[in-house]
Amino acid sequence: MPVPNIAGQVMTVTGAMDPGDLGVTLMHEHIFSDFAKLSSPNYDPTANSSRGGEQLTLETLHLAREGKISAGLMTEEDVAIAEVLEYRTWGGNTIVDVTPIGLMRDTVTLRRISYVTGVHVIMGAAYFARVFPENIERLSVEELTDSIIEDVTVGIDGSGIRAGIIGEVGIEGDPISPSEVKIIKAAARASKATGAAISFHRGGVDREKLDVLRTVAEEGGDLSRVVMGHADFIAGDVPLLKEIFELGVYIEFDFLGNIGVPLAWQPGQEKVRPFSPADSAMVARTILELVEAGYEDRILLSHDVGGKLRLKRYGGMGYSFLLEKFLPHLRVGGVQEGQIHKFMVENPRKVLTFVAPS
Ligand SMILES: [Zn+2]
Numbered sequence: 094m095p096v097p098n099i100a101g102q103v104m105t106v107t108g109a110m111d112p113g114d115l116g117v118t119l120m121h122e123h124i125f126s127d128f129a130k131l132s133s134p135n136y137d138p139t140a141n142s143s144r145g146g147e148q149l150t151l152e153t154l155h156l157a158r159e160g161k162i163s164a165g166l167m168t169e170e171d172v173a174i175a176e177v178l179e180y181r182t183w184g185g186n187t188i189v190d191v192t193p194i195g196l197m198r199d200t201v202t203l204r205r206i207s208y209v210t211g212v213h214v215i216m217g218a219a220y221f222a223r224v225f226p227e228n229i230e231r232l233s234v235e236e237l238t239d240s241i242i243e244d245v246t247v248g249i250d251g252s253g254i255r256a257g258i259i260g261e262v263g264i265e266g267d268p269i270s271p272s273e274v275k276i277i278k279a280a281a282r283a284s285k286a287t288g289a290a291i292s293f294h295r296g297g298v299d300r301e302k303l304d305v306l307r308t309v310a311e312e313g314g315d316l317s318r319v320v321m322g323h324a325d326f327i328a329g330d331v332p333l334l335k336e337i338f339e340l341g342v343y344i345e346f347d348f349l350g351n352i353g354v355p356l357a358w359q360p361g362q363e364k365v366r367p368f369s370p371a372d373s374a375m376v377a378r379t380i381l382e383l384v385e386a387g388y389e390d391r392i393l394l395s396h397d398v399g400g401k402l403r404l405k406r407y408g409g410m411g412y413s414f415l416l417e418k419f420l421p422h423l424r425v426g427g428v429q430e431g432q433i434h435k436f437m438v439e440n441p442r443k444v445l446t447f448v449a450p451s
Pocket of ligand 1: 261294295323
């Protein structure tokens with residue numbers, strides 16, 4: 094299949110665009126998605142949106158924060174428009190919706206939201222090994238690669254709307270499964286073939302990230318085109334962050350503004366469980382350290398709004414936490430305006446601009 098060369102451009106849901114028009118960009122969000130599938134393998138998205146039939150209200154919010162009722166389904170268009178408009182009010186221009194294949198990507202609605210709000214939307218294309226496709230064991234790396242290439246070069250689900258990034262690639266690790274190895278290879282090959290960048294969900298636990306990146310390189314992937322997401326989990330491990338940076342990738346702190354009750358924390362557990370605003374403060378401290386060490390050209394920030402609880406209308410911080418609350422906090426900490434411009438504008442622009450297929 095001939096691959097079009099859109100080197101030097103970015104691909105949004107409304108078509109190819111000059112990267113200079115991206116402006117302030119959130120690199121890792123979800124506007125429409127169904128992440129309830131992740132918490133419950135038998136979950137039926139066509140049935141009631143919450144397990145046990147309980148609807149999400151202010152009165153049941155505490156149950157949803159504990160995971161006792163599901164809030165993973167994001168399908169309300171009016172709510173999405175209001176939340177995206179709020180981001181725009183705070184100065185936002187572009188949102189990258191990295192919802193993986195099979196978790197309810199909604200091409201046409203996303204394009205409508207982009208037209209209505211004036212915010213550019215870029216869609217992702219990648220697999221999340223644990224949930225989709227169900228028959229991943231039987232699919233070859235070639236088949237997985239071809240379907241990603243089709244999303245990037247032809248369009249998603251026959252809509253003609255093309256993905257602008259390969260992500261989020263659903264690697265959880267601990268340990269990395271054979272299916273996960275397949276989707277890492279497929280992402281690397283599709284990146285090489287199309288010139289699109291790769292955005293990883295977590296990309297393995299701790300040092301597994303280095304193995305994941307090694308696999309990308311072995312498959313011909315360009316590590317300078319790779320984003321390691323959900324780095325908030327290792328925000329307390331600056332030596333590891335530096336080791337990953339030294340491979341030439343971007344590191345993305347993308348759970349910022351996540352509110353919740355950190356019930357998952359266990360005494361003696363030294364790793365960050367980024368489920369409280371205090372953890373955003375810890376990420377801020379780490380960013381100061383990384384800027385000091387000279388890594389400002391490869392830091393990315395986002396919220397990973399990935400369920401109703403993250404939306405302002407359901408008690409969350411929405412898509413504007415960074416612009417509204419976090420960046421002012423970084424400024425107080427001593428981060429310069431030019432550095433913030435890199436995190437929010439220049440670094441996303443470099444990642445999202447296609448290079449020539451090879
Ligand atoms: Zn993720």
